[in-house]
Amino acid sequence: MADRTRAAGLSTAVVESELVGGECSYWACIPSKALLRPALARADARRVPGLRRSVGGPLDTEAVLAHRDHFTGDWKDDGQVSWLESVGARIHRGHGRLDGPRRVTVTGPEGEHHVLTARHAVAVCTGTRAALPELPGLTGAKPWTSREATSSHRVPGSLAVIGGGVVATEMATAWQALGARVTVLVRGGGLLPRMEPFVGEHVAAALTEAGADIRTDTAVAAVVRDGGTGPLTVVLEGGDHIDADELLVATGRAPRTDDIGLESVGLEPGSWLPVDETLRVTGSDWLYAVGDVNHRALMTHQGKYQARVAGAAIAARARGTAPLETGPWGAHSATADHSAVPQVVFTDPEAAAVGLTLAEAQKQGRRVRAVDYDLGNVSGAGLYADGYRGHARMIVDEDRRTLLGATFVGPGVGELLHSATIAVTGEVPLDRLWHAVPSFPTISEVWLRLLETYRG
Known part of the structure; x- marks a missing residue:
């Protein structure tokens, strides 16, 4: 501004x-992505023939943290x-x-x-x-929030995470890759609940395969940590408990x-x-x-x-010389805040979405159709990684035959998102999208497959 x-x-x-x-530069997007990039690069390499043995060992923790520190300017x-x-x-x-x-x-x-x-x-x-829930013992336990999770200079032996949103899933991905034993506790439903349901399912499956313990429909009753230092205990409703070296609370913002x-x-x-x-x-x-x-x-x-x-x-x-352009998509109107908000979640696999989900569109009373395609069936995805697993969905306004939203989950899908953002923001008719020819063999060929599926 x-x-x-x-x-x-x-x-x-x-x-x-x-x-x-501000927050992004020092305690959010920049340090978190600096932590995640080595983890995602290694995960991708392990899916490529000829590279698996070369990247079979652990990450160089010191180098990863130094990489993170560099991108934050050492917090200067x-x-x-x-x-x-x-x-x-x-x-x-x-x-x-x-x-x-x-x-x-x-x-x-x-x-x-x-x-x-x-x-x-x-x-x-x-x-x-960070907004901390009212839990007995939580404040005295000195939990991590997003700030501590992105700036820690030590890998905890074990990390418990309360929450299932972006901060929770990204930091679970990063610290699991750096060697922490991660347990994710989600009070209701699955991971990444604001995206299409299949996104959280893919991310949860991958985190579980990597060694994380994902517990959904799990409520925390209290946290116990003597003196605010040393190991802590997360007490669950029902009497069960989890011991951890650190606790990340990622339950929302205020x-x-x-x-x-x-x-x-x-x-x-x-x-x-x-x-x-x-x-x-x-x-x-x-x-x-x-x-x-x-x-x-x-x-x-x-x-x-x-x-x-x-x-x-x-x-x-x-x-004071000219009237403001405050109509939809005007020069002085923040229309995209409620019509075409793009977001990438840098988990393994990545998740990317823009516009409305199916549930959101239906709640608005729109006549829509969800069109789905298995990303693993796209030639470019098969070349990107052996056993590629992913999913794509577009939400079509059946009355206007334009795109209201798109969601992708799978390795490397973050780079697909801007094309979807342009289509949603520009309200590009589906008949015109047919003429936007995706290059072969790339993952972006999924656009052609989605349109073919829509036409039947």
Whole structure:
């Protein structure tokens, strides 16, 4: 957003209490993918004839962690700061709080105070934190959240994971590959419940084959850890228990809005911030909420997308010369947040999805058809890996004959997703998709197979 507002000629200040670049750069997407890439590369290599024996040993833990540390800048933000300074944004280190309309008070590292006053807009981009459930003994047990799971410099001998979503499955994949004995505890249903059901089934099967213990429909009653150090015990409802060296709790996120002065502008501290399509907070003409904090689509790439939209909207309102394009897919409308949200889960196998699932489309009352295909039957998949296992589904709007959603699970499918995102975002008619010829022999040939299946 700072880049967009500066490009429009607006003076811009960024207030940061931790590291410039935020959660993704230091405790989420970047370190997690740096941990996962060696694990996925080894898994892929083991499926290729001629390579299995060469990659049969353990990962080089020291090298993997050093690779992760490199991509986080060793938890220093010099590079991000240099970039912000290069576009002319001013950085204020410290804790920022709203202090009435268009005012932000910054408390610096030494307790000094500064007051910033905005002529046009203030944007809240404080993101989220891990939400811990209320479990007896949990806080005192000092569990891992996503931050500790992505930044640990030690591989635990055993790791228990509470949760079945993206953080839970990705970190189970990474630490299992690095040698930890992993147990995943899911309270209800299967893994990755927000995606098509077959995705979680594939991921659970692969984790189990790798040695993880996946327990669904399992509720945790308490956690016991003497002094917050050493091994711990996860007590399950019914009396059973699991012993582990570390416990990762990945059960959701909460907005980081509890101490940013929302009450000074009539908003509830600790709440999500609802916004309109231009990312302006409902009921305000100057306050914006961008990224996870508005609860529209809690993913880094969507936050960046929102920042582009909000930056353009702020600049347009500051000029006051032209009406904003706030209709669907307009220049000042974050339409993709509810129509075409792409996501890749970097487990083994990978999972990738965009748009609506079958259940979501049916819940909206749309007349749809799900078209499925076994990815293992695509020639490119067979060449990619021996015994390739995967699945693809597209959701077709039967009235408009366009794509509402697509989901893939299988090794390497993350790179299939952008083509699906373009098809969904562009509302490309299926008859035109027939003329988008996939190269042979690639996994992307699944598009042809899906269309053939649809036509029958």
